[in-house]
Amino acid sequence: MRITCVGGGPAGLYFAVLAKLADPGHEVTVLERNPAGVTYGWGVVFWDDLLDDLFRHDPVSARRISDAAYRWDEYEVRAAGKPVTHLAGYGFSLGRHRLLSLLAERAVELGVDVRYSLSSSAEADISDADLVVACDGAGSRIRERDAAHFGAEVETGRNKYIWLGTPHVFRTFTFGFERTTAGWIWFHAYPFADGASTFIVECTPETWTGLGLDRLDGPAGADLLGRIFAGHLGGHPLVDQRAGGGWLNFRRVTNRRWDSGNVALMGDAAHTTHFAIGSGTKLAMQDAMALADAIAGGGDLAAALERYEHRRKAALAPLQKAARASSEWFERMPEYADLPAKRFSYALSNRRGEYPLWRYLLHVTTQRRVPRTALRWALSLRRWSRARRRPSLGGAFRGGAQHFGGPAHVGR
Template sequence: MSAQYRNAVGVSVMHINIVGAGPSGLYFAYLMKKTWPAWRIRVFEQNAHDDTFGFGVVLSGRALSFLSDADSSIVDRLLTHMQTWSDQHIILNGKRVVIDGSSFSAISRLVLLEQLQNICMAAGVEIEYRRRISDPARLSDCDVLVAADGANSAVRDAFPQQFGTEIIDLKNYFAWYGVKKPYPAHTLTFLSRPDGAFCGHHYRYTPAMSTFVAEVDAQTWTSSGLADMSEDQRRTFSEDVFHATIDDGAFIDNRSIWRRYRIVKNKTWHHRNIVLIGDALRTAHPSIGSGTRLAIEDSIALWRAFQAEGSDIFATFKRFQSEREPVRDKLNRAAELSIAWYESMAGKLQMHPLDFTYDYMLRTGVMTQERLIRDCPHFMAQFVAHAGA
């Protein structure tokens, strides 16, 4: 049953329910309430307000400018909590290559959520914590139901045929840890050992803390014995593998479970009055940009579609999919190439570090040699000198 009604001056007033208070649900809620203060915007979240997983999330310079276009005040708030850097480092078997010319920031996921919660509350969004929605029918007293409930979305999974959901488990295994060491830049550490190929993606998100994502290919998962270990043993083993990178320190656990990346795709992004955003809609491989950034961009795209179409929700959903899908498709193609690169990393770990880094930079087809020369002149000068030697 639709809850849409007209207020005293005959303007449509909508009631929007959002499942999930992650970055996509909260930012969408905020933008909608700010634009249409009379609309009722409610968010339902299974966890408490300060429960979170993961450590720091990365936002590229481009992601920040997207956020700023939608609302510059949020970027000002976030910047005071962010760590920023302009180089990327690749360390192959102990040899470091510096790639200049990028612009990235990272922030603690908990702080990001706190900031988003604060702006939502100030705008008048209603948020109910500790309220798990298992059956979307229980929230049908609204005009629009937004599924922002993450990669394992219960709302989406209630209609797999209607959304045309496809779930693909990738081959590599990974776990997300924290580490008490502030790395100077976004760094990828690759190690070739007798028991396999290992990769660590690490970046600081506070002056003292970094996120550390450890990754192995399918062959290494078995050959190193990781497959047969408990989670505690896997953490200790990973500390040993990366001991030089973490200064013989310890990995901090926060639901840090080794798993395979799961790619979620949906053919149709809406069904009846339900629309999918963020990880519920599509997950992204972190190697081509953070899921957080993509989730927030989805919220902005759906909000813009509402701005263009008003309370005609079917026109809004159609516009959202037709305008956002080409961008997501382009990223998906880049992600597929990046995934293939990581799945075959073992065969590349004997390359010269500069050749390896060049190969890495061009892996998705998005970066070209011309762009590298323009954007990363310092790295390219070294590469050209090495290639010509």
């Protein structure tokens, strides 16, 4: 089968890897509009469920991703005028550039033809493909060629946000809120390398215009935000990759159909989920797994694409509901700003409205050092145990719990 993936992001590259593993005879090509080694964005986050899936599908790339990932073991909430509080949880983060490099390297090893700087030639290159995978982003050009069939719907969120980076390395995933003369503004930050963190800033449109951010270019806007959040940055600057400023409104994309003839949508071309639940990369790569599984089942291509669509839509439904609730909470964030510290951070944690009463009691109890440390030990042991059960680990988790961010690290 001749397969062409339009878009060299995590979805396209990982699907190419899985297609080649399923049948080395497939002719698989990945077309990426950016030059090799060029990508926008900072770090991505994921959790154990994705690592479990990665090890089941391709232990080689899973091991490389796991070894390169930065591990964090709780959430920190900093709100101006309130004591710092903490939320239970852990995850992984990895630079987007590093992730793409690892996936491209694995794809080439398996014989995938990865081509860069091809934004203007995609039409000619996909004309003889048996299967075209459209993983070219939320504004997918491939999808727009048959827009009426796919039935894309786009809802635009109210808040303004911008993806920035900083050389300041946050200890763990951190939410920070500051009150300005124009209203509240906040950040979602997490480390992804030894010398870098992602720093997403969000605010209401009223605060955005009140601070004059609508009139500033990239460097000037980053400088102003750096002054607002100076107390969190340890003397380091904020960096905007886009010279003109990269402020956005979140676009929630859904599609009535995910396939048309020999074309299948994947990743942001098929669906988007708000960054507040941090699942975009995870869902894109799980799309790739589902499509590869459907194709490997053999038989009629149309039937395989139908199986893929139904499986992924069912899996996405609860996450899309959670993402909507999460984004709406941040749109109402000023309503919660005057709550006491523990209630404020719990409201942030429970923004999907799913937790039973005992979770609040646990949250309050674990704001003290000893219970908090005990909870982090328990979560780290569970993480370490889960890692040991993964297939074909080889040397991926050398050093046991200590290497894995287990008990030896939870008390820092």
